[in-house]
Amino acid sequence: MANPSVPAIISQYPTYSEPARKAAIFVSPNTANLNFSQAMTGLTSQGHQNFRGIAKGLLSKIGVSRAKLLDAIGDAEDGSENSLATIINEPKSARDIQYLAAWMGMMGHQKNVLAFSPDDHGNDRLHEIFVGDRDLDHVRKSLTQHAIPFRTLVPGRQGTNIFVYDQGNQLSPNVQRFAETHHATVHSTIGTGNLVGDPSWSSRSKGRAAYRQVISAYEGAAGGNDSAGSAGVGKRQAPGSGSGLVSRGVYYKPGTFVPRPF
Numbered sequence: 036m037a038n039p040s041v042p043a044i045i046s047q048y049p050t051y052s053e054p055a056r057k058a059a060i061f062v063s064p065n066t067a068n069l070n071f072s073q074a075m076t077g078l079t080s081q082g083h084q085n086f087r088g089i090a091k092g093l094l095s096k097i098g099v100s101r102a103k104l105l106d107a108i109g110d111a112e113d114g115s116e117n118s119l120a121t122i123i124n125e126p127k128s129a130r131d132i133q134y135l136a137a138w139m140g141m142m143g144h145q146k147n148v149l150a151f152s153p154d155d156h157g158n159d160r161l162h163e164i165f166v167g168d169r170d171l172d173h174v175r176k177s178l179t180q181h182a183i184p185f186r187t188l189v190p191g192r193q194g195t196n197i198f199v200y201d202q203g204n205q206l207s208p209n210v211q212r213f214a215e216t217h218h219a220t221v222h223s224t225i226g227t228g229n230l231v232g233d234p235s236w237s238s239r240s241k242g243r244a245a246y247r248q249v250i251s252a253y254e255g256a257a258g259g260n261d262s263a264g265s266a267g268v269g270k271r272q273a274p275g276s277g278s279g280l281v282s283r284g285v286y287y288k289p290g291t292f293v294p295r296p297f
Contacts, residue, residue, distance in 0.1 A: 059123065094135070099127065102123045103124070104120075121139070133229060137231050137232070151228040
């Protein structure tokens with residue numbers, strides 16, 4: 036039987052079936068242990084929508100204009116959580132993507148965040164699978180049967196989009212068999228994935244410290260402003276801007292006061 040909560044939720048989402056051509060960030064604002072039903076409910080919570088607004092603001096502030104923010108379920112066999120899948124469809128460096136991931140992880144109080152960047156020489160894959168099946172319980176059961184234990188589900192009007200991060204390209208045969216079973220379409224992007232934050236999953240404080248390091252390195256920890264307020268050196272050029280600087284996740288026009296980076 037289809038999950039009875041699905042029809043009320045999926046009407047809020049556009050159908051998303053194009054491939055993740057550029058880069059992706061997967062992050063959750065959730066800090067509790069949830070089951071699948073609770074995670075689905077979390078998608079409509081005020082906290083989730085607030086975090087979505089924060090993520091949208093971060094993309095805008097550093098000049099990302101071609102991106103999709105998809106309300107999703109980060110799903111595993113031992114638990115689930117309401118999440119955002121950020122798909123960036125414009126050229127951005129791996130450093131840009133990790134910088135965004137660090138900000139999202141910090142604002143979401145997460146231990147770590149998965150950031151994926153396309154790279155023709157990368158060892159990893161990001162698989163996007165579209166199945167014409169809106170029964171999420173059925174989709175999840177089949178994913179488990181095909182030995183795909185970690186996945187991100189995006190409910191849609193015409194079916195379900197599934198993102199699978201494949202470290203070391205180990206899951207391609209499993210993904211192919213799943214796709215054949217469901218007559219699904221698959222787009223796989225070659226690239227490199229990184230856990231930005233605390234890779235040991237041990238604590239949020241370690242994750243926050245790691246985020247600050249990524250942000251400082253990107254923005255230029257040796258720069259900032261002196262006591263007189265004049266701009267220092269070493270701050271990060273605004274991505275895609277050609278002028279101006281980024282500090283603390285905010286773009287500043289040339290000639291304006293720029294606060295110290297973290």
